[in-house]
Amino acid sequence: MVLFSPYEANQLFPRFRTSEGVRLHVFAPQNNQAVPSLEDLDFLTLPFTASAFSLPRPLALQLNLFVGSLYLQDYKTYRDVCSVLRLYFGPLPPYLAKPGIINVSGFVHDLNARKELGMGELGFENNALPFFRGMLKLRRFGRGLGPSHMGKILYGTRLRKSDFVEEAAAADIEIDEDTLMLDG
Numbered sequence: 001m002v003l004f005s006p007y008e009a010n011q012l013f014p015r016f017r018t019s020e021g022v023r024l025h026v027f028a029p030q031n032n033q034a035v036p037s038l039e040d041l042d043f044l045t046l047p048f049t050a051s052a053f054s055l056p057r058p059l060a061l062q063l064n065l066f067v068g069s070l071y072l073q074d075y076k077t078y079r080d081v082c083s084v085l086r087l088y089f090g091p092l093p094p095y096l097a098k099p100g101i102i103n104v105s106g107f108v109h110d111l112n113a114r115k116e117l118g119m120g121e122l123g124f125e126n127n128a129l130p131f132f133r134g135m136l137k138l139r140r141f142g143r144g145l146g147p148s149h150m151g152k153i154l155y156g157t158r159l160r161k162s163d164f165v166e167e168a169a170a171a172d173i174e175i176d177e178d179t180l181m182l183d184g
Contacts, residue, residue, distance in 0.1 A: 012024075013046070016046045017046055018047070019047060025041035025045050026038060026043050027039070029064065029139075030070065031140075032070075033071045033165060037071070039063065039064060040054075041055050061081060064077075070145060070148035070150045073164075075159075075164050078163075083123060084124065085124060085153070086108045086119060086125075086127075086128075087107055087108070088106055088108050088117050090117075101113045105129055129154050132150075
């Protein structure tokens with residue numbers, strides 16, 4: 001995978017259009033929860049192909065972190081982001097609830113505690129929250145992160161399944177087959 005700026009993509013556009021070995025996929029960070037995520041890389045693919053392309057989940061996670069996406073696709077992605085950032089917001093066993101193991105923003109300092117809490121091998125060794133706060137502030141030209149998923153994560157607020165549109169909607173939807181009407 002090679003990332004291009006919009007300028008570079010426009011310059012190479014004619015080549016992508018006729019290429020048989022390379023495809024161009026449009027991607028942009030999700031900075032508005034009402035706008036669908038482009039992380040599946042299936043929006044405006046050149047040359048068009050009917051075959052599905054699936055971006056590996058760890059790569060999608062890294063891409064979203066470093067391009068400054070403010071919203072995550074689902075609760076599982078949230079859990080994966082927390083694992084990579086070494087954040088833990090759940091209840092702690094008493095033997096881990098000691099000073100110096102987990103800081104106030106949820107960052108788990110202790111390597112053994114990370115293992116006990118089921119955090120994978122991949123992730124930051126040092127607290128990356130200040131870096132990502134600064135990077136997002138730069139990418140957003142100083143504008144705040146507001147109540148976005150990443151804003152909450154980076155400032156130590158736990159998210160719930162209801163914070164994710166699809167999962168909240170799926171939990172609330174009840175279909176009454178007697179009143180279901182279709183146009184057409």
